[in-house]
Amino acid sequence: MTLHFDLGAVLQGSYGAMFAHGLVLTLEIAVVAWLLAMVLGIALATLRMTNQRVALIVVGVFVAYHRNVPMLVQILFWYFGISAILPMGLQNVLNxxxxxxxxxxxxIAxxxxxxxxxxxxxxxxxxPTGQFEASRALGLGFVRAMRFIILPQAMRNATPSMVNHAVLLFKNTSLAMAIGAAELTYATREVENQTxxxxxxxxxxxxxxxxxSLVIMGVGAMIEQRFQLAGAR
Structure with missing residues (x-):
């Protein structure tokens, strides 16, 4: 039995264009979702730091739901569930x-x-709790202390795990094919079906x-090293 490997056949003509389009859409989904996730993550973590009962309950429920329900189910819920209750005009715009x-x-975000x-x-x-106390001693309010003193240090400490989740987010864009988004995995299946x-x-x-994924990990390692150097000064 002879193994026939024809890589050029799936990269030529319209097939290569399908891969390129899928890759571009995958990167667009990943970048936008990552930016939204960062804003959301920072906002939720800041709300938790207020120690307000309502904020703790809301954030706790939000985190528990999204960490315990498969992402594929969440994507399907948004596309088939949430979209169905939107005004018809908005549905047409989205379509x-x-x-x-x-x-x-x-x-995903x-x-x-x-x-x-x-x-x-x-x-x-x-x-250290001394950082919070020092912020109050300087007369900084909660928001300014979080923005200029606390959050920058927290983000630096959380960089390794955040990089891991950046890679995971990128890979999870493949789940978008379940609702017909023509990203890389969707394009791959189409090329496979045709060839x-x-x-x-x-x-x-x-x-x-x-x-x-390796590029994301490499950039993350560079950022982490830069933070370590900045913290050592």
Whole structure:
């Protein structure tokens, strides 16, 4: 039995364009979802630091839901559930503007934001209580103390786990194919269906996912090293 490996067949012409489009959409979903998740994670962690009963309950429920329900279920819920209760006009707008990718971004960002909240919370716990007391002694309010003194240190301490979740977020963009978002995994399946070259199609996808994940880890390592150098000064 002869093994036939024809990588060029899945990269030429329209097939290569499908991979390129899928990769671009994957990166767009990942970047936007990561930015939203960071904002959400910081906001949730800050709310928890207020120690207000209502804030603790709301954040606790949000984090518990998103950490215990599979991300695929969350994506399906947003696309088939939440979208169904939106006004018809808004539904039409979303259908005409790649609504699959939009709902995937929202679901992935919410889920990742819950994990980032816990990462930042761990970073906040690692800060000595003297830092908080010093902030109050300087006359800084809660918001200014968090912005200029506490959060920067917490983010630095939480960098390793945040990088891990950045890689996980990127890989989870593949779940968007379940609602028809034409990202990389969706494009790979389409190429495989049209060429019947399963090994070659998924080989390309594997290399692309691996390469970008390694880039994210490399950038994260550089940021972590820079933070360590800054903290040592």
């Amino acid at each position: 005409n503007t790649n609504g699959q990718a939009i709902f995937a971004v929202i679901a 919410c889920c990742s934001g819950a994990y980032l909240c816990e990462d930042i919370r761990s970073g906040l716990r690692s800060i 019947f070259l399963s090994f070659e199609a998924y080989f390309v996808a594997t290399i692309l996912y691996l390469a970008i």
